[in-house]
Every structure is written in C-alpha cells, then in structure tokens.
Amino acid sequence: MELIGELDAPRIGALQLDGDGALVQLRAFIARSDLSPLDRLPPERELCETLGVTRNELRKALTILEAEGAVTRHVGRGTFIAEGERPAEQGIGAIAKRTSPRAVMRARFLIEPVIAEEAAQMATQEQVENLIATNAQARAAGSWREYETLDNQFHRQIAEAADNVALLAMFDQLNALRRTVVWGRMRSDRPAPGPDHHSFAQHAAILGALSDRDGALARKAMQSHLSAVADRLFSNAD
Amino acid sequence: MELIGELDAPRIGALQLDGDGALVQLRAFIARSDLSPLDRLPPERELCETLGVTRNELRKALTILEAEGAVTRHVGRGTFIAEGERPAEQGIGAIAKRTSPRAVMRARFLIEPVIAEEAAQMATQEQVENLIATNAQARAAGSWREYETLDNQFHRQIAEAADNVALLAMFDQLNALRRTVVWGRMRSDRPAPGPDHHSFAQHAAILGALSDRDGALARKAMQSHLSAVADRLFSNAD
C-alpha cells in the first residue's frame, strides 16, 4: 500500500522540514537577534508571522525549548530567554552541583539511622553474619582504599537487610551523591586504619543492636557513627 | 513582588510537579507498562483519560518525548516507542518492577517523618505560611485530581523546607517511585474530599508542629498521617 501520496504529492523533503522547521527557525531567530538572558522575545502572534509559521507550530517549538530549559513562559508577561544554565536534567551530577558535602552528610545522618532501625527488625540471621564477616574483613584491610570499599559494603548490606527495594534505591542514590560530592576530600593514599579505629567499635555497636533486634539502639548507634564520620570529614583530623 | 532574581532563598527544585505533571505521569506510564521498542502505546484520547490529564497536556508531554527521540508519532497509526531503546528512564522503571506498593509506602513512612522533623528546625516563617496556604487550597479543591496535586505540593513543600537539596532529591525520587508503583489504586474520578477529610486535620497537626519548631512532634504527626494514608490505600475504604 505504498501508493499513497501520488495525488497530493506532498514534497518528500519538505515533510521533515515541516515537522520541526519551526524549531529550526526559532533557534535561528534567537541566535541572530542576540537576546541576552531574561530578555523577552516577541509575542507569539507576532513572532509566528515573522517566521512564517503558524502559531501552533511556533508553540510546539517553544514547548520544546521550554522543556530544554532554554526559555520560560508566563501568561500575560511573555516568553523570556532563560537565565544562566539549564536545570533540565535531574541526574546525580545535576543534584551534586546544587548541594554541598555538609548537606549530603546531613541527609545521610538523617536517613541511614532509620534504615538501620528498619534493618534491625527485618534482617535475617544470615545477613547479620555477613555483616559481621564484612566488618572483620574491614579490620584486616591492607590499604585505606580497601578499607573504604569494605566500609561501603558494610553500610549497603545494612540497607539490603532492611528488605525494601525502594529504601535500598534511596540509599544507593544518596551514596552515589555522596561519592560525587564528597569526592576530593578523600585521601586514598592514606594507610589502612588500625584495629583501634573508632569506626570498628561503632560498627560493632550497630551489629550488636541488629543481632538483638533492637531497632532504637541500632538507630542511635548509626547516628553516633555518622556523627563521628562527619566530624572526621570536616575537621580534617584523622 | 520580584520573581526573577530571587537568589537569596534557595528555591532550587521547582522542576517537576508544577507544570509538567502530564510529562511525569506519561514517563511513569511508559516505565510501568514495560513497552518494548516499536510497541504502540494507547491512542491519545484514551491515554489522556487513563492518566487523568487533558488531551492538550498529554500532547504537550508527547511533543517533548518526541523531541527527545523517545517516541515517534504517525497520523492514523499511533504513537510508538522509539527504536533506539531508551536507557534514560532505567532508574525509576527498573526499581518499580522489583518493588511493591507496600514497600514504597513503607519507605515513605520511614523517610518522610525524618524530613518533617528536619523541616521543623529549618523552615522559614514564609515557608510555614505557604504550607498553611496550600493546605487551605487543598480544602477547597473542586476535584479529586486537584486535591491530589495540592496534597503532593504540601508534602513537597515540607521537603523543600528541610533546606537540603540532597534530602529533597531523595524525596523526589521516592515520590516518582510512588507514582509509578502505587498508580492504578488511585481513582482520579472520585469527587473532591470533604472538609472533614482526615488528611486535613493531620496536615494541620503537622503544620502546628512545624510552627512550634517541635521536631519530634512533627515526626510523629507525619508518621500518623502516613499510617492513615497507607491504611486507606490498602483497605480500599475511603
């Protein structure tokens, strides 16, 4: 059934241009009329005539630019070139640019204890044993980097033990955010922490609470631990 | 009231809920109904009713997805998932398939109270007043959909008041997950809730705690509220 188009014969090449021709023209117009951010561009009814497109086509193009964050539109006021950057995407990187290490650690301090409390109620015996094993491995780490990996694993295993994929996803996102934002403060060339490192005792306290199914204690132990971590991070002391 | 250069108050994340509700819902729909490339999605007239948005809003969202290359549209044939696979939405969609409404609501029950507690300490007077205004608007909502929008706004404003972008990002992700997973239990054609709806009193309790800067009370009030929401959601009673 490829016989269509014989009668009306719409220009084949013109079809593609028709589809987003307005967008191309609009982009060209903005570029050529060197508008600076926060400047207003002509009203739709006027601009569509200038560009030789229908108001519908123009509005479709404007909708795309708006989604890209290139322009903002306000009823009664007009359409404006967006200021500064394009806050369009919402990935980890975009969030990271708008937050700070302190804020991320604060968020961690608020959320992880709750996860630990939930884990205390949900963890299986096997998961607790795995946590104990991980903590033991961390004690024996040969380098700071190896220790860090095991420390991450410890915290994530707790989140896994909460047995809630949604909660685990929250943890992972926050963790990714932390790695992005706090990165640079980590000096991975340091030697491995000694067996008397405060974290080990704190981890052990968390483990004890998990074993005892003591949610409130697990929460408090995690809070204490993260407080210490934040202090160490921001004081530049060991 | 100058809206343009408001940099002193970090109004960072007004990205999603405000104007592009249809786009969020549409993305969630595509993620949830695991459509493979070249699959056709429902016709506009049907889909807009399913999602509880107007055809205009849906078409605007589709225009954006089309510009992103996520879908292709053909008159008389329909709208199709683009050929080149879409790795973008992998996050929420992938998580959604591995979790359940109960788990998501549980995560919400664990996290939002902590956010409320933080908000009680961080909120500005203006933010509290805005929350009061939002709650008042929700009372006067004319339709269930409008009420739902305002309810979402209420909860997000609390998250904003915590003044922590990382925390706000967690909230947004959980909220997106909830919309994807819990969807289908929402009956958007129901009439607006009466002024004696339990949520209003519970919201008021939260507001009171925020006004008094009583973090512990805010946490408990939010817990009570979310408990009630979950009960209502899973019991199918109003």
Added chain:
DNA sequence: TGATCCGGATTGGTAAACCAATGTGGCGAT
C-alpha cells in the same frame, strides 16, 4: 478462492475562538 476496492472507524494533527493571568494607563479622590 483470491485479490481488489471502497467506506467507515480510528488516530494524530491543526486552526480559531475563547479564557485567564498580567501589564498599562487614565481617571478621580485627597
């Protein structure tokens, strides 16, 4: 029996009237 063609149903696209938010300017009271 099979292909072909036609007419209606379906579906995305379009145009124009209408709406609501906003800005502007003049008018009048003080």
Added chain:
DNA sequence: ATCGCCACATTGGTTTACCAATCCGGATCA
C-alpha cells in the same frame, strides 16, 4: 501633584470542532 483603583489591552494557555492520514472489514468481481 500623588496615590489608589479600575477598565482595557496584551499575552500565553486551553478548549473545541474539524481535518488528514491510516487501518480494517466486508463487498465485489475475475
């Protein structure tokens, strides 16, 4: 003269009816 207020013009947004491309099922004919 100055301030407040109100009517009107401007502007982006929305609704509605309609259009055009496509699909589908049955009628028709070789």
